[in-house]
Amino acid sequence: MQEPITLYKLIVLYMLERAGFPLTRTQVTDFLLNREYTTNFLNLQQAVGELIDDGLLSCVTARNRSYLSITDEGSETLNFFKNQIDRDIRTDIDNYLKEHGFELRNENSVVASYRRAASGEYETRLLAMDKGLTLIDLTLSVPLEETAVTICDNWKGRNQEIYQYLMNQLLS
Numbered sequence: 001m002q003e004p005i006t007l008y009k010l011i012v013l014y015m016l017e018r019a020g021f022p023l024t025r026t027q028v029t030d031f032l033l034n035r036e037y038t039t040n041f042l043n044l045q046q047a048v049g050e051l052i053d054d055g056l057l058s059c060v061t062a063r064n065r066s067y068l069s070i071t072d073e074g075s076e077t078l079n080f081f082k083n084q085i086d087r088d089i090r091t092d093i094d095n096y097l098k099e100h101g102f103e104l105r106n107e108n109s110v111v112a113s114y115r116r117a118a119s120g121e122y123e124t125r126l127l128a129m130d131k132g133l134t135l136i137d138l139t140l141s142v143p144l145e146e147t148a149v150t151i152c153d154n155w156k157g158r159n160q161e162i163y164q165y166l167m168n169q170l171l172s
Helices: 002-019 025-034 041-053 072-084 087-109 145-171
Strands: 057-062 065-070 110-116 122-130 133-142
Touching: 002 025, 002 041, 002 057, 002 065, 002 072, 002 087, 025 041, 025 065, 025 087, 041 057, 065 072, 087 110, 087 122, 110 145, 122 145, 133 145
Parallel strands: none
Antiparallel strands: 057 065, 110 122, 122 133
């Protein structure tokens, strides 16, 4: 039972290191399930949970999505055990990331979430990243939940325009 979970862990670490940017838990899970590297969803979730608990992955949750990133410790661990992943699996991951990397990055580079603050207002958190670097991390307080939802929805389509506007205003 431990051997498959160890392989799942190594595959997840390899995939996140090769991606070079955070992937959602769903993206990682879908890859492993669709490629039939596992058919056991629960074992895969256990493996990811153990990687997080062991500090080999970091996990940030925003608007019902969990974003996974490999830590320095995870990279070091992978370097020791990378050869235990079959070459065909590594090639499959590399090809998948070459083919779908742009869509995966775009899907994860812009994040918007909101929560109710202790004051009763709603805090929206708007985030834009590129290659693992945070370009902007903006928190806005608004009085109504529907306003927070609208802000989050609009952030996806207008984040570049807003970022450019802010940069122009701050640099002029």
